[in-house]
Each structure stands twice: as structure tokens, then as C-alpha cells.
Amino acid sequence: MPREDPDLPLVRALQAGEDQAFDALIDRHQKGLFRSIFRHIPNEADALELTQETFVRAYFNIGKFQPSAKFVTWLYRIALNLCRDHSRRRAYRRSLRTISIDADEFVEQPQLLANEHGPDRQTQDREKVRAVQEAISELPQDLMNALILTALEGRSHVEAAELLGISPRTVEARVYRARKILLQKMGEMGF
Secondary structure (H helix, E strand, O other): OOOOOOOHHHHHHHHOOOOHHHHHHHHHHHHHHHHHHHHHOOOHHHHHHHHHHHHHHHHHOHHHOOOOOOHHHHHHHHHHHHHHHHHHHHHHHHHHOOOOOOHHHHOOOOOOOOOOOOHHHHHHHHHHHHHHHHHHHOOOHHHHHHHHHHHHOOOOHHHHHHHHOOOHHHHHHHHHHHHHHHHHHHHHOOO
16 A cells, blocks of 8 residues: 655645745645756756746646645656656757857766865766767657666656656666666767
């Protein structure tokens, strides 16, 4: 028997018109949701905007929420759909450009590495991180979503399947295919 959704009392209060319940839901889920979105869209400004848009859509559609799924699952599904749409729009804009430069590609990523390594090692490590991020961003959306949810966010295949609306077996297959493609791309890049 599934566990009771800890957000359900707040959701019911919000559905009854108690807007302060929404503030509590935001406080509860904002950081995790932002981190998840940032893994899909590694641009801080875009990730913040998509996080806010996720909550706006949740607020205006809270009447449609059915407790057959957990609120957090519903919220993350909204976010994943927004990430997918954002990626499609971005890919379309890129296809229209010929020589122009996308400034997003030059935004510095947060420093993920310890400062105890020498400058050469840090540079190599940053290049490797950028290469992995680039390779992940080039994956087909369905493979990228499964990989990010399981490998980067540490979710189980069952949790990822629930968020993506697919079976755990499909998640497993997509993660396998994504890893295989990443290994091939990293090899081609010399890593």
C-alpha cells in the first residue's frame, strides 16, 4: 500500500482557497525542483525561470490535481514538460541561426571541483565536466530525462518511471542506452 502523500493536506487547503498553503509547498519543494531543472537546463537564469513557471502552472492547475499520484510527482512532471519544451524551443532557435553565437554556452558552470588540485588538473577536470554536460545535452530528450533522474538525482527506476509516466523497465533500458551513447561520445572526444 502506498505511503500517504505528505503534501496532500497542503494541496487540499490550497484547493479550498488557502493561498498560504501554496507558500508552504513552495518552501518544501523549491530547492529540489530547481536542482532538478538545472540538471536538465544548465543555465541558472533559465532554470530559475522554469522553476517559477512550474509553480505558477501548479498554482493555476491545482484544481486538476488528483491524489492518485503524489503532489511532488505531479509537480516534477510539470517541470519535465517545461524543460522538454524549453529544449525544443532552444534547438529550434539554434537551427535558425547560422553564424551567431549562443551566449548560454559561455556561461561559467558552478565550480564542482576541489581547489587542492593544481591549475592544470583543474582545467582538465573542468573540460571533462563540460564535455560530459555537452554530451548529456545532446542525448535524445527521453534518454536524457531517464539518465538525469537516476544517475544525477539518485532516483530509483520506479520513481523515475512514475515521474516520466513510463515503466521501470523502460527507464532501465533508456538509462542503459544513454550510458552507452555517452561512453561512445566521450571516447570520440578523447576522454
